[in-house]
Amino acid sequence: MLIELKSVNKYYQNGAQNFHVLRDINLAIDRGEFLSIMGPSGAGKTSLINLIGFIDRQYKGEYLFNGDSYQKASDNTLARIRNRSVGFVFQNFKLIGNNTILENVELPLLYGGMTKRAAKPVVEQALIRVGLSNSSQKIPSELSGGQQQRVAIARALVHQPKFIIADEPTGALDTKTSAEIMQIFRDLNRNEGATIVLVTHDPQVSLYGDRLIKILDGAITADEEVTQHALL
Amino acid sequence: MRFSEIWTTALRSILKNKRRSILTMLGIIIGIAAVVTILAIGDGFSNWVTKSITSNKSGKVETQIVYMPNDTANTSAQPFNERDLTLVRQVKGIARVKQSSSDSDYAQLTLPVKNKTKSVLVHYTKGKSSKVIAGRRLTAMDNEIGNQVAVIDASLAKSLFGGTTNALHHGITIDDQLYEIVGVRSSVASSVNFTDAMSGQIPTNITIPRKVHQYYTRSERTGDLLTLSLTKGAKASHVNKQVLHILKTQGSMRSQGEYQSNDPTAQADTFGKVLNAITYFVSAVAGISLFIAGIGVMNMMYISVAERTTEIGIRRAMGARQQDIRLQFLLESATLTILGGFIGYGLGVLLALGVSALPVMPFKASFSFGGFALAFGVSTAVGLVFGVMPANAASRKDLIEIIR
Ligand SMILES: Nc1ncnc2c1ncn2[C@@H]1O[C@H](COP(=O)(O)OP(=O)(O)OP(=O)(O)O)[C@@H](O)[C@H]1O
């Protein structure tokens, strides 16, 4: 198993109140899976994937990644594992506005120890893969929302992570652009065997994956195969 | 991330915020420029001083030690014997010791005038005396052949002989020797004029040939003057002090007289002290300017950290370690101040050149590597010291809080 959560519980401390955001989560994700997570707003989806993506380690229970727990690992170890193993696509793109597309996408490579010179062709390749050739010198504000999300996806896959986490990647996009973006994810999964964990509100979007889990009030209420795939 | 890539990132983010960066750099620029200017002028000054006090034949700094006997009558003993000279030679910083005789060109003597004693100023001249109103001047020839002749001033002539022309060809006793009065000059005011004194032309009551005077007084002052040639870098005042100390405690004639020193660098030293005071003042102002500039840098870095919280979160999510973030912001603030330091150095050089181009300045500013290193070091230090806290704040931001 690539990812294994066993009886994971998470609480947010709000002053004197303890908010129970994840309730007894048991979840196993294998290499090459395309998993969609659905649930109403406030259900705890972002909390769950932050935990999986090594951004958050304030939880109870066990999270094994490749069989190892990183709950007590040092900050440097976590930074390294984020850099080597995780590709993030955030809900609102989260590109560095002052930097060019090239500078944004090369970040995981540079933090992995590559030089700018060595990173450049790899970045160009990733941009071609998401259909954005010839825009590496632009800055994010010169691009449309759909194009910015493509940049974010390029950044998430450029360093060939073990898995990609995407938090509502189509939340801010229209239906047509959403479909194009989802197509990229599906190609990544089908053609290159990338493991993808994708959060969405949109039932239509969830049909691109192979497996769907539903979350309500911090607990998993359903975990099923997606049989009726979205129309290609 | 590699150091060079972090630095590139830092430099780019400074250049992206040009106006704010320049405003923040202003204090550094002013502070560094002030320090560089005053250093260059100070160095130029001390070069000039060294050159002007070493402009004797040997090209070395020389100082003098003179022995003054308490009782001028007792002149049997030598002022300095071999042992004294050996002792002096052993003092560190002395290259050569030359023994000679002091004899001042001027002396204050007392003369009996109408049953009273009168104090008169005597000049022992090698050449011409100043203009006379009666008789003739002294000439270089008088000195060469040792004519026992004198020129006195009108008021002295009047009180001694009742008139200017009456005085001519009378005798006058100076230092127990009789001189013939051959000329009378105009009256000498009792107070000595400063500018005359500086140009070496002090009007005196009596002028006599120097050689004649030396001939009679030789025994008194033979060998009472030591001229010390200093090694390069030795400080005259310091050497003098040591030599005086040795002579006062071990000198052969310490009980019969006093040893005194004459430091040719003393005047330059007082001038240098004034310059030093100015240097300290400018440095203090520059220091305050740099401190305030540092606070400005810190403020700007805090603002920058706050503005770029999302960027920090993104970088952390992409695998930046805490130390990568800290280094990025630290390099950003150091690069900013180093840039300011370079600009300030350039400005300081221009200012110093401008100042030394002024017609009143007798010397040129001098630029040393030390000045450059100081500018570079100080600006780097300001950037690092005042950048540490914002950089730490940036690196300690909680990833969960900023990625939401
Ligand atoms: N740092 C926090 N401190 C306190 N409460 C929090 C914190 N983060 C999230 N919560 C709360 O936890 C709950 C779950 O939040 P989460 O962001 O995981 O929901 P979500 O399923 O991603 O919702 P959405 O679909 O709107 O993004 C919410 O009620 C939220 O208010």
Ligand SMILES: [Mg+2]
């Ligand atoms: Mg969310």
